[in-house]
Amino acid sequence: MHVHAILAAIPLERDAATPLFRQLYLRMKEAILSGAVQPTVRLPATRELGRLLKVSRQTVLAAYEQLMAEGYLEGAVGKGTFVSASLPAAARRSAPPDAAPPLVRPLSARGEAMASAMARVRHHDGPLRTFRMSMPGLDLFPFEVWRKLEARHWRRREVPLGYGGAAGHPPLRELLCAYLKASRGVRCMPEQIVITNGSQQALYLLAQLLLAPGEGVWLESPGYQGALAPFAVAGAKICPVPVDAEGMDVAYAAARYPDARMAFATPSHQLPLGATMSLARRLELLRWAEAKRAWIVEDDYDSEYRYTGPPLASLQGLDRANCVIYVGTLSKVLFPGLRLGYVVAPPALAAPLARAKAVVDRHSPIVPQAVLADFIQEGHFARHIRRTRDAYGERRIAMLEALDSRMRGLLACGPSDAGLDLCVGLMNGLGEEEAVARASAAGVDVRSLSYYVNPAAGPDCAVPPGMLLGFSAFTPAQIRAGVRRLEQALSA
Numbered sequence: 001m002h003v004h005a006i007l008a009a010i011p012l013e014r015d016a017a018t019p020l021f022r023q024l025y026l027r028m029k030e031a032i033l034s035g036a037v038q039p040t041v042r043l044p045a046t047r048e049l050g051r052l053l054k055v056s057r058q059t060v061l062a063a064y065e066q067l068m069a070e071g072y073l074e075g076a077v078g079k080g081t082f083v084s085a086s087l088p089a090a091a092r093r094s095a096p097p098d099a100a101p102p103l104v105r106p107l108s109a110r111g112e113a114m115a116s117a118m119a120r121v122r123h124h125d126g127p128l129r130t131f132r133m134s135m136p137g138l139d140l141f142p143f144e145v146w147r148k149l150e151a152r153h154w155r156r157r158e159v160p161l162g163y164g165g166a167a168g169h170p171p172l173r174e175l176l177c178a179y180l181k182a183s184r185g186v187r188c189m190p191e192q193i194v195i196t197n198g199s200q201q202a203l204y205l206l207a208q209l210l211l212a213p214g215e216g217v218w219l220e221s222p223g224y225q226g227a228l229a230p231f232a233v234a235g236a237k238i239c240p241v242p243v244d245a246e247g248m249d250v251a252y253a254a255a256r257y258p259d260a261r262m263a264f265a266t267p268s269h270q271l272p273l274g275a276t277m278s279l280a281r282r283l284e285l286l287r288w289a290e291a292k293r294a295w296i297v298e299d300d301y302d303s304e305y306r307y308t309g310p311p312l313a314s315l316q317g318l319d320r321a322n323c324v325i326y327v328g329t330l331s332k333v334l335f336p337g338l339r340l341g342y343v344v345a346p347p348a349l350a351a352p353l354a355r356a357k358a359v360v361d362r363h364s365p366i367v368p369q370a371v372l373a374d375f376i377q378e379g380h381f382a383r384h385i386r387r388t389r390d391a392y393g394e395r396r397i398a399m400l401e402a403l404d405s406r407m408r409g410l411l412a413c414g415p416s417d418a419g420l421d422l423c424v425g426l427m428n429g430l431g432e433e434e435a436v437a438r439a440s441a442a443g444v445d446v447r448s449l450s451y452y453v454n455p456a457a458g459p460d461c462a463v464p465p466g467m468l469l470g471f472s473a474f475t476p477a478q479i480r481a482g483v484r485r486l487e488q489a490l491s492a
């Protein structure tokens with residue numbers, strides 16, 4: 001059936017409590033996910049679809065904008081709107097013949113938004129291949145130490161095994177507080193720390209607590225796709241902000257979205273371009289937030305790993321207006337499956353945040369928190385950071401040298417002074433999709449830069465063709481072998 005006919009047949013309930021734009025958005029999303037409307041198909045202009053459905057153009061525009069923000073549609077003013085070509089196949093559910101019977105009632109609007117919000121976020125699973133990005137080197141993790149600490153807990157059973165406080169295991173909050181003060185320049189008291197299940201849960205709770213539907217949030221573009229989902233689910237207006245060598249372009253954002261209520265940024269190490277936010281930009285961002293009484297969410301996910309000097313102090317440490325919310329994770333410094341992260345909340349936000357966390361899951365599991373507390377207390381954490389920083393430093397050098405000797409002219413390296421990944425530009429005219437497909441066929445995992453571009457972003461946020469390569473999880477020998485394969489794949 002032609003796309004016009006499919007969309008024109010969308011039933012809209014004019015007396016329902018759900019606004020028309022929301023009904024349209026949900027039905028269109030269903031049509032895309034079910035495969036009824038295929039990737040790359042051009043959609044009718046907003047005015048035309050409004051006429052077909054007998055709704056205002058504004059209604060159609062609002063539905064298109066939401067679908068764009070979530071990555072289902074792409075396009076630009078004047079150029080038309082298309083179903084996203086990069087929607088992962090896994091996100092589309094073309095019903096197999098023996099599919100489960102349909103739900104007795106459709107999901108709620110909120111349920112639909114939640115169930116589809118992570119469709120754009122790709123996780124690599126399966127065997128670890130060079131150069132899977134953002135993965136810590138598990139070969140360096142002291143599993144035996146962790147096992148002994150955990151066994152000791154089960155033997156002694158000193159931690160309460162009933163319900164605990166929603167903000168987390170108190171000794172862990174104290175130890176993290178001391179660590180963050182000493183190593184990240186964070187200004188905090190243990191009462192400000194709320195332990196979460198990874199930074200993902202922190203972002204979800206913060207979006208729910210602090211943003212009303214329609215309120216704007218600045219997001220770096222290209223930027224972290226995991227952050228988009230919680231803000232989209234909260235119904236926030238996604239405001240994509242370009243990034244340059246100094247980090248998020250604050251002047252651009254302040255001029256274009258002056259009334260946004262929140263900025264989400266990765267100042268220590270921008271994902272994916274690798275820039276560190278300059279001091280001038282940090283001060284500019286803080287000035288804007290202070291003047292507008294807006295929030296800044298600082299995602300400090302991998303700042304322990306800086307190779308050309310000591311780790312940089314956090315943005316939170318410069319904040320005098322209590323507008324910065326610092327979010328950290330153990331996913332990079334230990335491992336992602338641990339699912340532990342934390343928020344350093346401004347003092348008055350800590351209690352509401354903990355109470356919101358209790359609504360979701362009461363609190364994070366106690367034993368892993370207690371094991372982590374011992375791991376920190378007994379010096380293993382600091383040792384592991386030192387050890388991995390040294391090892392990743394060597395892996396980074398191996399990567400830079402191998403790329404320089406084999407792929408000069410093919411790839412241009414971006415900043416490499418921090419983090420677990422290296423951003424490279426494609427220099428030989430190969431398109432990103434082609435490069436990623438060739439690398440994958442040669443057994444090498446790379447991720448295209450365009451994956452990180454916010455679907456709602458316009459030409460101001462365009463990035464040249466490039467890829468992200470992770471080096472931290474691989475030995476120098478594996479890195480050299482991976483670069484060899486990558487070179488053969490891309491120069492073939």
Ligand SMILES: Cc1ncc(COP(=O)(O)O)c(C=O)c1O
Nearest residue numbers: 134198199200224271301329331
């Ligand atoms: C920018 C950024 N923030 C945070 C995380 C970690 O998220 P979580 O703590 O939910 O594992 C990642 C992981 O890839 C990331 O790239």
